[in-house]
Amino acid sequence: MSSTLAPSGIDPATSPARALVCRACSARYPLVAQHACYECFGPLEVDHDTAALAAVTREQIEAGPRNIWRYAGLLPVGQDPATRVTLDPGFTPLVAAPRLAAEVGLTAPLWVKDDSANPTHSFKDRVVSVALTAARSLGFTRFACASTGNLANSVAAHAARAGAPSVVFIPSDLEQGKVVTTAVYGGDLVAIDGSYDDVNRLCGELVETDEFEDTAFVNVNVRPYYAEGSKTLGYEVAEQLGWRIPAQVVIPMASGELLTKVDKAFAELVEVGLVEAPAGGWRVFGAQSAGCSPIAAALHAGSDTIEPVKPTGIAKSLNIGDPAAGPYALEAVRRTGGWMAAADDDEIRAGIRLLARTAGVFAETAGGVTVAVLRTLVESGRLDPTAETVVFNTGEGLKTLDAVAGQAGPSHRIKASLRAARDAGLLG
Amino acid sequence: MSSTLAPSGIDPATSPARALVCRACSARYPLVAQHACYECFGPLEVDHDTAALAAVTREQIEAGPRNIWRYAGLLPVGQDPATRVTLDPGFTPLVAAPRLAAEVGLTAPLWVKDDSANPTHSFKDRVVSVALTAARSLGFTRFACASTGNLANSVAAHAARAGAPSVVFIPSDLEQGKVVTTAVYGGDLVAIDGSYDDVNRLCGELVETDEFEDTAFVNVNVRPYYAEGSKTLGYEVAEQLGWRIPAQVVIPMASGELLTKVDKAFAELVEVGLVEAPAGGWRVFGAQSAGCSPIAAALHAGSDTIEPVKPTGIAKSLNIGDPAAGPYALEAVRRTGGWMAAADDDEIRAGIRLLARTAGVFAETAGGVTVAVLRTLVESGRLDPTAETVVFNTGEGLKTLDAVAGQAGPSHRIKASLRAARDAGLLG
Structure with a gap:
C-alpha cells in the first residue's frame, strides 16, 4: 500500500482533509500514503477544507478531552475515537x-x-498519535520510524499500547536513556552504524520493499499526516x-x-x-x-x-x-x-x-x-x-x-550525624 | 515555628481541616507543624469536619482544574489558589x-x-504540593525532605518553581537519575552515608535545631498535611x-x-x-x-x-x-x-x-x-x-x-545499507 494511489481510508465525511498537496509545485494527490510529489519531488502536505475547519467552535474544543484530540476537527484523522492509535498526548502545561x-x-x-x-x-507523542491513526486508517499493520530517540520511544510505546508490531531504526550512538526506553516496549529496535541522515536514507529504501509493504514509517510514507500533529x-x-x-x-x-x-x-x-x-x-x-x-x-x-x-x-x-x-x-x-x-x-x-x-x-x-x-x-x-x-x-x-x-551532583556528602552536619556547615 | 503550638495559618473558614489527631490515642492538637503525639508519640493525622467535606459536590469537583486542586474542598490547604506552592500535579491517566x-x-x-x-x-508531586502549601501557610520559608529519590526530585522542583531555598537529604547510593534530577534545580543536596532510615533519623534531629526553625521537612514536621496529598x-x-x-x-x-x-x-x-x-x-x-x-x-x-x-x-x-x-x-x-x-x-x-x-x-x-x-x-x-x-x-x-x-537494548545492529538489513533478516 505504501506510495500507491490505492483508495484512501480517510473519510471526507468526517475528516476536514481533502488532498495531499505539494509544498513546492502545488500538485494535488489523494489522501494516501505518499510523502513526495511525483512531478517535482517536493514534500507533500495535507490540504484541508477551509469551510470544514471554520465549522469548529471554541465551545466544541473546550468540551473535548484534555489532549490533542480536542482539536480533532482541525486534524486530518481521529475524529472517531475508536479509530485512534494513541497514548492521548497533549494539553501539556x-x-x-x-x-x-x-x-x-x-x-x-x-x-x-x-x-x-x-x-x-516529548512532543513526538503528538505527531505519532496522528501518524499512526492515519496509518491504521490506510490499512497498515506494522509501525516504524527513523529516529534520533524521542520518536523511537513514542512509536514503540504507541505500538505496545495498541498491541501492534513495531520496528524502530536509530543511530547506534544514541543516549542510553533513549535506547532503553525504546527497547523496553518489546518491539524490534535496529541500531544503525551511521548518522540520523543515514538512518533516514535507509528507511526511505526499506519503505519501497515488498517486505515493508504493511509498514507505516511515521516520518516517511505517512509523513504528511505526522507533520499535522x-x-x-x-x-x-x-x-x-x-x-x-x-x-x-x-x-x-x-x-x-x-x-x-x-x-x-x-x-x-x-x-x-x-x-x-x-x-x-x-x-x-x-x-x-x-x-x-x-x-x-x-x-x-x-x-x-x-x-x-x-x-x-x-x-x-x-x-x-x-x-x-x-x-x-x-x-x-x-x-x-x-x-x-x-x-x-x-x-x-x-x-x-x-x-x-x-x-x-x-x-x-x-x-x-x-x-x-x-x-x-x-x-x-x-x-x-x-x-x-x-x-x-x-x-x-x-x-x-x-x-x-557532571555539573549536577550533591552539594554536600556527610555521615549520618548532627556533628557531621555541623562540620559541613549545614547548621550555620 | 516547628513543633510548637504557635497559632495556625490554616484558616478554618476555608479549610475543612479542624485539628491534628493522634492515630494511636486520639489526642487532639491544633493545626500546627507537629507530627507526633506529645502523649504517646503516635503519628498525627489531619482531622476534617465531615459537614464541610459533605458540602463538596461532584459538580464542583468536575468544574475544577485538571489536577489535584479540583479536590481542594477535601484537602486541608490550598483552597485559595494564591496560597498554593505547587507544580499542579495529578489527574494522571x-x-x-x-x-x-x-x-x-x-x-x-x-x-x-x-x-x-x-x-x-512520580506520585510524590501530590504530597509535596499539599505539604509545601501547608508549610507556607504555617510561615516556613525553606523546604526540605528526607528522600529515597522521588521526593527529592519533587521538593527541589517545587522550590525552584516557587523561588524558595531547599535542602534535600538522600542516601549516598541513590540512582544517578534521581541525584541529577534533584541537583539540577539548584538547591542544596546532601548525600548521607547510610540508609534512608539513617537519613530520616538525622532529619528528625535537624528539625529540632534553631538553624532549621524556618525549614519545613515535608515528611517530618509537616507530615500530617503531606500524607493527605x-x-x-x-x-x-x-x-x-x-x-x-x-x-x-x-x-x-x-x-x-x-x-x-x-x-x-x-x-x-x-x-x-x-x-x-x-x-x-x-x-x-x-x-x-x-x-x-x-x-x-x-x-x-x-x-x-x-x-x-x-x-x-x-x-x-x-x-x-x-x-x-x-x-x-x-x-x-x-x-x-x-x-x-x-x-x-x-x-x-x-x-x-x-x-x-x-x-x-x-x-x-x-x-x-x-x-x-x-x-x-x-x-x-x-x-x-x-x-x-x-x-x-x-x-x-x-x-x-x-x-x-541489561535486558533492553537493540535487537539488531547493522550498517546503513539495504544489504545489511537483508543480511540481518529484516527483509524476511
Whole structure:
C-alpha cells in the first residue's frame, strides 16, 4: 500500500482533509500514503477544507478531552475515537516563567510550553498519535520510524499500547536513556552504524520493499499526516493564553517542521475565526545547536539553500544535518520578522540548568538549546524584551542525563550525624 | 515555628481541616507543624469536619482544574489558589490494560493508574504540593525532605518553581537519575552515608535545631498535611471510573502511607456521599520488594508488630526498613480482606517489561514490584481474577534505567545499507 494511489481510508465525511498537496509545485494527490510529489519531488502536505475547519467552535474544543484530540476537527484523522492509535498526548502545561524572564532580560510575560509532560515525555507523542491513526486508517499493520530517540520511544510505546508490531531504526550512538526506553516496549529496535541522515536514507529504501509493504514509517510514507500533529502545540498555546496568539515564539529546529507547523496552526486559527489576528502579527524564532545549524546558517548567510552538515554536539535529538523542512522554516521566520540563532554545548548545559533553577522544569538538551537561544536573541536585540514570548521545551531532562551529570551532583556528602552536619556547615 | 503550638495559618473558614489527631490515642492538637503525639508519640493525622467535606459536590469537583486542586474542598490547604506552592500535579491517566489482564489471568477489567505522568514523574508531586502549601501557610520559608529519590526530585522542583531555598537529604547510593534530577534545580543536596532510615533519623534531629526553625521537612514536621496529598490518588481513580470505587487495588508500600490514604480516600468519598459504597466493599492489596518487606512479613506471620529490616534490592524508592505507617497498612489490608506479597529483583525487572510491553507504560522499579505482585496475588488465589482491579504505578522508568538496561537494548545492529538489513533478516 505504501506510495500507491490505492483508495484512501480517510473519510471526507468526517475528516476536514481533502488532498495531499505539494509544498513546492502545488500538485494535488489523494489522501494516501505518499510523502513526495511525483512531478517535482517536493514534500507533500495535507490540504484541508477551509469551510470544514471554520465549522469548529471554541465551545466544541473546550468540551473535548484534555489532549490533542480536542482539536480533532482541525486534524486530518481521529475524529472517531475508536479509530485512534494513541497514548492521548497533549494539553501539556504552559508554565509562567517570571524568574527566567528576569534572568534573560525580558520585561514582558514569558511562558514555557512544557511538552516533557507528554506520555513518553516529548512532543513526538503528538505527531505519532496522528501518524499512526492515519496509518491504521490506510490499512497498515506494522509501525516504524527513523529516529534520533524521542520518536523511537513514542512509536514503540504507541505500538505496545495498541498491541501492534513495531520496528524502530536509530543511530547506534544514541543516549542510553533513549535506547532503553525504546527497547523496553518489546518491539524490534535496529541500531544503525551511521548518522540520523543515514538512518533516514535507509528507511526511505526499506519503505519501497515488498517486505515493508504493511509498514507505516511515521516520518516517511505517512509523513504528511505526522507533520499535522505538530499543529496541536500551536493550538494549545493559543487556547491556554485565552484564545490569543503570543507576539513571539522560540522553537527548536531539527528538520524544521515543528516551527513551520506552529506557524501554520496560528494562521489556521486566524483564518477560521477561532482567534483574532494579533496587532503586529506574531514573530517566529528558530533555535539550533551549534553542532548542527544548517538552517540558521542559511538565514545568517541570506541564502535560500540549506547546505547539509555532519552533526556534532550533545543535542542529539536536533541532529538532523539535512533538514527536510529547512526551506519552509526559513520562509516562516523571514515572513514573520523572526530570527534564528545557535547555542554551543556549554550554552546548552547552562540553558538546561537555568530553566530548571528558575522555572522548575528539567529539559533535555533540546530545551537547553531553546533557552540558550532565547538569551542570545535578547542580548542581540533580535527578540523584543517587551513583547510576550513563549519558548517550547520539547523533551525531558531524564533522557539526556549525561549532558548535565557532571555539573549536577550533591552539594554536600556527610555521615549520618548532627556533628557531621555541623562540620559541613549545614547548621550555620 | 516547628513543633510548637504557635497559632495556625490554616484558616478554618476555608479549610475543612479542624485539628491534628493522634492515630494511636486520639489526642487532639491544633493545626500546627507537629507530627507526633506529645502523649504517646503516635503519628498525627489531619482531622476534617465531615459537614464541610459533605458540602463538596461532584459538580464542583468536575468544574475544577485538571489536577489535584479540583479536590481542594477535601484537602486541608490550598483552597485559595494564591496560597498554593505547587507544580499542579495529578489527574494522571487511568490506562485500560486488557493485554496485561490477559497475561496475568484476570478476566475482569484491569487499569493502571499511571502517576509517572506527574510533573516530576512520580506520585510524590501530590504530597509535596499539599505539604509545601501547608508549610507556607504555617510561615516556613525553606523546604526540605528526607528522600529515597522521588521526593527529592519533587521538593527541589517545587522550590525552584516557587523561588524558595531547599535542602534535600538522600542516601549516598541513590540512582544517578534521581541525584541529577534533584541537583539540577539548584538547591542544596546532601548525600548521607547510610540508609534512608539513617537519613530520616538525622532529619528528625535537624528539625529540632534553631538553624532549621524556618525549614519545613515535608515528611517530618509537616507530615500530617503531606500524607493527605496521597488521598488524591484515590479520589481520581473513583472519579475516572465514573464515580465508582474499584473492587480491588494493588498499591506499592514503602512507609505504607500511600496504601492507607487511598483507603481513607475511598472511605471519605462514601462517607460524604460522593460515591455509593460498592457491594462487597473494596479490597486493598500491598506490594513490597523482597529486599525490604517488613509489612508483608508481619501480615504473613499474623503479627501486629513490624520488625525493621535492613533494605536490599533494586526497588530503592520502596526501601524503607522501618515503615512509619506499617501498622496502619496492616490494619487496612486486614479490614478490607486484602493481602500483601513481595517480588524479588528478577520478578521486578520482569514486571517492568511486562507492563511496558502490554500497556505502553514504562514504570520505575516500584511499578515493577506492583505488577509482579499482581501476578503473584492472582496465581496464589488471593486476588479475585473476576473482580475489577486497579494497580498503581507510582514512578517513571527513566529514573531507574539501570534496572532493565541489561535486558533492553537493540535487537539488531547493522550498517546503513539495504544489504545489511537483508543480511540481518529484516527483509524476511
